[in-house]
Amino acid sequence: MAATEVGCVHYVRSCLLKAPCCGKFYVCRLCHDDEENHQMDRFKVREVKCASCNTIQEAQQTCKECEVKFGEYYCDICHLFDKDKKQYHCQPCGICRIGPREKYFHCTKCNLCLATDLKDNHKCVENVSRQNCPVCMEDIHTSRIGAHVLSCGHLLHKTCFDDMCRTGAYRCPLCMHSALNMKQFWEQRDKEIAQTPMPKEYQDTTVKIICNDCQAHCTVSFHVLGMKCSTCGSYNTAQDGGLITPPAVDPRQPAPQPLEEETDTQNHD
Secondary structure, eight states: OOOOOOBBSOOOSSSSEEETTTTTTTTSSHHHHHHSSOOOOOGGGEEEEEEETEEEEEEESTTTTTTTSSSEEEEETTEEEEEOOOEEEEETTTTTEEEEEOGGETTTTTTTTEEEGGTTSSSTTTTTSSOOOTTOOOBBBOHHHOOOOOOTEEEEEEHHHHHHTTTTTOBBBOOOOOOSHHHHHHHHHHHHHHHHHOOOGGGGGGGEEEEEETOOOOEEOOTTOOOTTTTTTTEEEEEEEEEEEEOOOOSHHHHHHHHOOOOOSSSSO
């Protein structure tokens, strides 16, 4: 029999897992973890209960009594039952990933499955997925939500990245590097600064800055709308110290007179 359209908000399956930790039956580990004060180890699941005939049996894809299929997809390592989403089990990751497999590769340094278009085209950060998402602080490696790789190499949930962009945030929460291509934004900022001159007392004021994008240290003109890195042109900068004002000119001091040219008194043949 085909898998019936039952299960939970997380998975479509026709069985319940017996939690090895407490012996209770839940449709999935996520439902278990939401209800209990401990977590279920999916890899230690040994028994399931058929949702159609209530037969408790060894974890397998098809019920031994009524022959209902517990899930279109089944992994006997993760004990994952679900509808077909082109899943595959990644041995180095140690869990199942949504595929298809041919569209992903496992980066051994990042220790994570990434889209094939990122092969040789991303900045590796060792074991990057073993950290929590810096936005929601939830696990990334085993999350059902896809991961988004920033240009700096750090990861966050795709949904968290989208939320971040909607709020106008453009920097990696971990290293402050620009998470987007900001070229058009910087060009717009150039125009805004050109149209907004600083008051006279600040027009010659400078400030030391650190660029979050290229890590350069430089001294640039101060402006309330932003300080532009003189190395890479980014406005993703941080002020490094106070304002530097030019020395005041004492109006009582006479202006320096230009030196007169010495008269050539020597005779020339």
